[in-house]
Amino acid sequence: MKKSKLSILTNGIIRENPVLVLVLGTCPTLAISTQAINGIGMGLSVLVVLTCSNIIISALKRIIPDTVRIPCYIVVIATFVTIVQLFLKAYVPALDKALGVYIPLIVVNCIILGRAEAFASKNSVIDSALDGIGMGIGYTLTATVMACIRELLGSGTIFGATVTAGTITPFTIMVMAPGGFFVFGCLIALVNKLTKGRVRAKRQNKCMGCPGAAFCSKVEEGGCEE
C-alpha cells in the first residue's frame, strides 16, 4: 500500500492530528497555550525537532539495533531539542523565557517518540520528513488555536492586540490551569461532534495515546486497564 506524498503530509494536519485526534503531547499544549505567540513558538520548535529526528531516525533505521532502539531515538531527539533550545536562547530569549522548562521537555513529548516508532522506523527518509512536517503543522495549528481561545477569553487579547479587553471583563481563569483543561476538553468534544463520533471510536485502542506504547509489554494484551 503506497500512500501519496500529499496524503502523508496532510495526514498529520487533519486525519491524525496529534493533539485532537491522537491526544498526544498534552502536557506542553496545555501548559503553553496561554498566549497565541507561545503556541506558535512551541509549535515551530516541535515541528523542527520532529522533522529532523524523523529524518535521522529513518536514515539510521537499518543501523539501529532493534533492542536498543528507544534509547537511540531518545538520544537523537534530545540532540535536536538541545539545538533548538540553544537557538531560542540566542535569538528569541523572550520566547525561551516564556516556554521555560517545556522546551527541554520536548524530549519526552509523546508525539515525537510516537512518530519515530510508528512511522520513521518503517518508512523512507522523504516520507518521514513529510510526516514530521505534517504532524508539526498539525500540532502548531492546534496549539495556536487553543492559545488564541484561551488568550481571548482570559486576557481579552489575541497575539497581544486588544480585542475585547475594556468592553468585556476577561475571565482570568482561562489562562490558568483549570481553563487549559476545560478548553482542551471542549475542543475534543467539538471534534467528536463534527466527526460524529468516528474519531472517538478510533481512540478506543487504549494504548494509542500512551507514551509508553512503544515499549510496553501490555500492548498486546490490550492495555494495562480494563
Place this chain on the structure above:
Amino acid sequence: MNLSLTAAFYIVLSAIITNNYVLSKFLGICPFLGVSKKLDNAMGMSVAVIIVMVVATAVTWPIQHYLLDPRGIGYMQTIVFILVIAALVQLIEIFLKKYIPGLHKALGIYLPLITTNCAVLGVCVLNIDNEFSFVQSLLNSFGSGVGFMLAMFLFAGVRSKIETNDYPESFKGIASTLVAASITSLCFLGFSGMLEKIFGM
C-alpha cells in the same frame, strides 16, 4: 547547610498543594489521564513515580553541579538527564526484580512508562532552574511525587463517579475526563497563597 524545618515543610507542602505538578504545572498529564481509571493502578503508578523522582534527583543534581557546570557544558543537561533517567529506570527495575519481586510485580508495568513521564525530567530540570540546594531538591522531588499521587488519587475518585453519569454524547471519553480535571484543578487553585501566609514566606 542551614535549612530550617519550616523552610523544609514549606518546600514539601508547596510542591504537594500549591504548585501541584499535574494540576497547576501540567507535567505528567499522560499518566494522569491514562492510568487514573482505577485506584489500584493509580497507586502503583504514583509510588513508582515518587521513587524514580527522588532517585533521579539524587543522581542528576550532582551530575549538573559537579560534572557539567565546572566543565562549562551545562547545555548538555537535556541529553544527559534523559539518558540518566532512562538508565536509572532500567536499574531500578532490575533491582526490584531481583531483590523485591513482590514490589516489582506491583510496579513492573509502570516503570518503563516513567522514562517518558515529563514530570520526572521536569522535576530534575526545575530543581536546577530554581537553584535549589541538594537537600532542597530532594525535598521538592519528594513533595512533587506526593503531589502527583494526591492528584491521581483524587482524580481516580472523581472519574469513578463521572463514568456512570449522563453527559452529552460528544463529551464521552477523554473530553469529559478533561473537563473533570479542570474542576479538580480549580479546587487546587483555592490553596494558592495559603502557604505563603501560614509560613510567612
